[in-house]
Amino acid sequence: MIYDMKPEQVIGDYKEVRLDLFGGISRVCLYTEIETPYPDGKLIVSTTDSSGVITHVNKSFVEMSGYTEDELLNAPHSILRHPDMPPAAFKDLWDTISAGKKWQGYVKNLRKDGGYYWVKATVIPNVRNGVVVGYTSVRRKPSRSKVEACIKLYPTLF
Amino acid sequence: MPYTLTVSPDFTPDHLSGWYIFNTWLQKTTGEAIHLEIFNSFQAQHEAIRHDEIDLIFANPFDAAMLVREKGFLPLVMAQGRSDEAVIAVSSDSPIIDVTELLPGCRVAVTEDPDVRLMGMIMLEPADLATENVQTHVCDSYVLVAKQLLRGDADVGIFLAEAYDGLSNIIKKQLKMLVRSQIDVIHHALMVGPRLVDRRDELRNTLLAMNNDEKGQDILKNLRFDAWNSVEDADMEFMIDLMDTLNT
Numbered sequence: 001m002i003y004d005m006k007p008e009q010v011i012g013d014y015k016e017v018r019l020d021l022f023g024g025i026s027r028v029c030l031y032t033e034i035e036t037p038y039p040d041g042k043l044i045v046s047t048t049d050s051s052g053v054i055t056h057v058n059k060s061f062v063e064m065s066g067y068t069e070d071e072l073l074n075a076p077h078s079i080l081r082h083p084d085m086p087p088a089a090f091k092d093l094w095d096t097i098s099a100g101k102k103w104q105g106y107v108k109n110l111r112k113d114g115g116y117y118w119v120k121a122t123v124i125p126n127v128r129n130g131v132v133v134g135y136t137s138v139r140r141k142p143s144r145s146k147v148e149a150c151i152k153l154y155p156t157l158f
Numbered sequence: 159m160p161y162t163l164t165v166s167p168d169f170t171p172d173h174l175s176g177w178y179i180f181n182t183w184l185q186k187t188t189g190e191a192i193h194l195e196i197f198n199s200f201q202a203q204h205e206a207i208r209h210d211e212i213d214l215i216f217a218n219p220f221d222a223a224m225l226v227r228e229k230g231f232l233p234l235v236m237a238q239g240r241s242d243e244a245v246i247a248v249s250s251d252s253p254i255i256d257v258t259e260l261l262p263g264c265r266v267a268v269t270e271d272p273d274v275r276l277m278g279m280i281m282l283e284p285a286d287l288a289t290e291n292v293q294t295h296v297c298d299s300y301v302l303v304a305k306q307l308l309r310g311d312a313d314v315g316i317f318l319a320e321a322y323d324g325l326s327n328i329i330k331k332q333l334k335m336l337v338r339s340q341i342d343v344i345h346h347a348l349m350v351g352p353r354l355v356d357r358r359d360e361l362r363n364t365l366l367a368m369n370n371d372e373k374g375q376d377i378l379k380n381l382r383f384d385a386w387n388s389v390e391d392a393d394m395e396f397m398i399d400l401m402d403t404l405n406t
Contacts, residue, residue: 043339047396058343102402120283124399126395138404140280
């Protein structure tokens with residue numbers, strides 16, 4: 001399940017927007033300008049089922065997202081969707097992985113507390129006996145120059 | 159014809175006596191003739207795998223996908239609490255204190271160990287470094303990676319964390335660790351090949367019970383861990399998927 005964000009969960013001054021997410025879900029997002037730096041040496045790992053519902057998260061995912069493991073499991077992966085991310089990026093992601101291919105890109109993720117963190121994300125389809133049963137996503141520390149380029153590019157894609 | 163056991167060549171020579179003792183125990187326990195073949199390089203080991211000469215292998219995670227998908231190997235067990243991690247280090251004299259200060263064109267000392275190299279290069283990505291824009295110096299061992307840094311022949315080194323920890327204090331004092339990975343989910347696994355796959359459950363149960371008696375505990379101590387943990391097919395598929403995502 002995914003819920004509207006609540007002001008009492010947010011740290012700092014925030015803006016509010018309603019986002020239409022993958023699968024016909026709509027969510028009120030509250031977001032701030034507070035960045036959490038990606039920690040050195042860690043990978044954020046998650047798996048989803050074929051419809052993008054989270055089935056596994058590692059400790060780094062929990063730490064960086066600000067959600068508990070229980071809040072993340074069975075939630076759609078779009079719980080991390082930040083309003084600054086252009087819908088075209090996620091369309092490209094779904095088009096790519098639905099075709100059985102690997103997707104890679106730079107993503108600004110939304111934390112439970114309204115803050116954000118940038119990642120370099122790679123998503124691959126999990127194929128078992130020829131059938132896509134889900135997806136594995138691994139996020140790593142991005143280069144700052146690539147992030148700066150995305151900060152300029154993404155607003156032009158709306 | 160005896161079966162053949164091998165160990166990924168990324169282990170330091172001082173680990174090998176433990177594997178010889180383990181193999182003696184394994185032969186006695188299973189009643190099978192098993193030869194321990196140690197290869198000096200990944201190329202030599204890959205060649206033997208290609209020719210179907212291997213029946214049991216303590217495999218590097220990088221090789222796991224090939225072993226499962228191309229050679230019909232299945233996972234048995236992994237060493238308890240032992241994930242593969244990498245360390246990025248420079249000479250203690252180096253002005254670099256953060257990975258992001260490294261520049262394209264810098265000299266990176268590595269070994270042929272593919273998963274450590276992969277993890278290490280991922281940790282260099284925040285500096286916009288990739289295989290294409292660094293000078294890679296391939297060394298035969300992690301001690302030689304350290305020596306390259308101490309002699310000023312390389313700017314940065316990628317180490318297996320366990321190998322870095324095992325360097326002498328004299329060498330470690332002359333090095334500066336910039337990053338240590340905390341990936342947790344990438345690990346070596348003991349895997350069984352097609353000729354022995356019918357005995358997979360028996361082998362796995364034997365290995366899982368190894369720490370129940372004093373003799374088994376001693377042998378495990380020589381391998382530098384306390385027990386084996388089971389690796390199920392789904393666990394292995396997850397790790398293969400993970401390596402696939404990283405290998406880009």
